[in-house]
Amino acid sequence: MTKAKLIGSAAIGILVLLVVGTIFSIEWEKVELETGLSKEARNQPFLAANLLLEKYNASFTELNRTSGDEFFNNERITLTTNTTLIIDEGVINEIPRIGQAILQWVKRGGHLVYVLSPRREQLELSYNPLMLENLTVVDSETPVRRHGFLVPTTANVNINDNNQNFDIHLSHQFNFENCPYSAIKEAVSNITLICQASIEQGYITYMPSIDLIATNNLQRLDHGQFLLWLLGKNTYMAYLPSTISSNWFVSIINWSWQIILLFSLLIIGLTWHLAMRLGTAIEPVSETKNSFSAHLEAVGNFLVKHNHHHSLKTALMRELDTVMEKRIANFSQLSLQKQAQHLSKISGKPSQTIEMLLEQDLPTDDEQRLQFIKLFKELRNSL
Numbered sequence: 001m002t003k004a005k006l007i008g009s010a011a012i013g014i015l016v017l018l019v020v021g022t023i024f025s026i027e028w029e030k031v032e033l034e035t036g037l038s039k040e041a042r043n044q045p046f047l048a049a050n051l052l053l054e055k056y057n058a059s060f061t062e063l064n065r066t067s068g069d070e071f072f073n074n075e076r077i078t079l080t081t082n083t084t085l086i087i088d089e090g091v092i093n094e095i096p097r098i099g100q101a102i103l104q105w106v107k108r109g110g111h112l113v114y115v116l117s118p119r120r121e122q123l124e125l126s127y128n129p130l131m132l133e134n135l136t137v138v139d140s141e142t143p144v145r146r147h148g149f150l151v152p153t154t155a156n157v158n159i160n161d162n163n164q165n166f167d168i169h170l171s172h173q174f175n176f177e178n179c180p181y182s183a184i185k186e187a188v189s190n191i192t193l194i195c196q197a198s199i200e201q202g203y204i205t206y207m208p209s210i211d212l213i214a215t216n217n218l219q220r221l222d223h224g225q226f227l228l229w230l231l232g233k234n235t236y237m238a239y240l241p242s243t244i245s246s247n248w249f250v251s252i253i254n255w256s257w258q259i260i261l262l263f264s265l266l267i268i269g270l271t272w273h274l275a276m277r278l279g280t281a282i283e284p285v286s287e288t289k290n291s292f293s294a295h296l297e298a299v300g301n302f303l304v305k306h307n308h309h310h311s312l313k314t315a316l317m318r319e320l321d322t323v324m325e326k327r328i329a330n331f332s333q334l335s336l337q338k339q340a341q342h343l344s345k346i347s348g349k350p351s352q353t354i355e356m357l358l359e360q361d362l363p364t365d366d367e368q369r370l371q372f373i374k375l376f377k378e379l380r381n382s383l
Contacts, residue, residue, distance in 0.1 A: 046239060048215040052224055058231055063240040071238065077101050081109035081202070083236040086210060090117040090242030092128050099129040106202035113205045113230055116174050117242060132197055135206065136177040142189060143173045153220045156186050157193055164229060166222030170194075172208035179206075205230065210239075313362045316376045323380065347382035354379065 040047060050060040063071055071079050075097050079085060085102070092099040106112050114130055116137060117123065126137065155167035161182075170193050176183070179195035186193050195206040212223045213230075231237055320343070324331040328342055340355035347354075357376060363369045 045214045048218045049213050049227055052218065052227060053231065053237060056228065058235045058237065060237045063238050072098055072101060075101050077105035079105065079110065079238060080236065082234045083238055084111045084113060084231050084234045086113040086115060086237070086239040088115050088117055088240070088242040089125050090119060090123060091240055092125060092130065093123050094242060103129045106204060107200040109201040111202060111232060111234060113207060115210045116208050118173055130204065132180065134178045134180055135195060137174050138177055140172055140175045140191065155221050156188065157184060158187055159184055159226065159229065166225045168212055168221055168223055168226045170209065171211055174208050176206060319380055343379065347379055349379060349382065
């Protein structure tokens with residue numbers, strides 16, 4: 001083995017040892033990262049809630065219109081009273097007479113979780129059978145929007161009830177005032193976010209939103225314990241959502257009014273840019289028909305104004321010469337009298353008038369000049 005090959009082999013060996021040593025010296029740590037929901041979880045927003053309740057021998061069902069006969073039949077709620085029923089208040093307008101039926105079910109011992117709709121003002125839901133007479137819903141001065149799946153969540157409500165103490169994050173657009181029974185308040189602003197009221201044998205829990213028990217939020221803070229708190233001693237939980245969503249414009253405003261302002265400013269800026277680039281708007285060009293005399297008058301006025309009246313007379317004479325040269329050779333070389341006689345024979349006009357046209361200069365008076373040009377054109381057209 002040559003000296004060069006020996007040095008190369010030694011260098012490769014040293015490099016391999018360094019790589020192996022580096023790999024074994026690294027302290028590896030296994031980290032789990034949230035990458036989003038599975039397809040099944042995206043299709044079933046309350047899948048995690050159902051899986052959690054199954055561990056406690058309970059079940060979660062999302063009601064819909066196809067199963068309407070199972071829970072609402074003959075203006076009566078057919079669910080058992082050991083059920084916690086969660087409704088979006090928008091269904092009160094979507095299903096006729098269901099509000100009064102749910103109220104009667106609560107009086108028989110059912111537990112209703114009444115969730116405020118972001119469209120409550122649009123749907124005029126302030127007065128309905130399920131709202132307490134003195135309970136008032138107001139817009140929150142500092143609303144808390146729902147967070148994305150990967151955004152950290154901080155608690156804003158502490159619940160201490162029946163020897164249970166846990167923290168939750170409750171997003172809200174509205175809050176309650178004048179809650180006559182048990183009120184749960186936000187930690188910082190001290191506004192009421194949850195109001196509970198007993199009605200005969202049952203009770204109603206009023207809430208601004210139910211996002212915290214959805215699959216993408218249930219694992220955070222003590223939201224799982226909050227779900228069990230809503231279930232209470234019941235064995236069945238059902239959710240009746242509103243099937244009519246807000247239009248896209250209202251949804252954007254509820255999400256962020258700044259987006260609407262930004263787009264409005266962009267449209268105004270783009271309009272201003274185009275106006276500056278293309279210039280101001282002008283009246284479109286339109287075609288109008290003018291009489292032949294108006295054309296003659298305009299041409300005569302222009303030539304006289306610029307001292308070119310001799311050019312107009314010369315152009316008129318040249319036009320006559322061009323036509324007559326085809327009939328009479330060397331017509332332009334003849335005397336004016338001879339030219340007038342030949343033109344009179346062909347056109348039938350008096351030779352004295354024709355001779356006057358040939359001899360005189362273009363008149364300076366506007367009316368006389370117009371008449372002079374018209375006679376020349378009549379003579380030309382008669383040839």
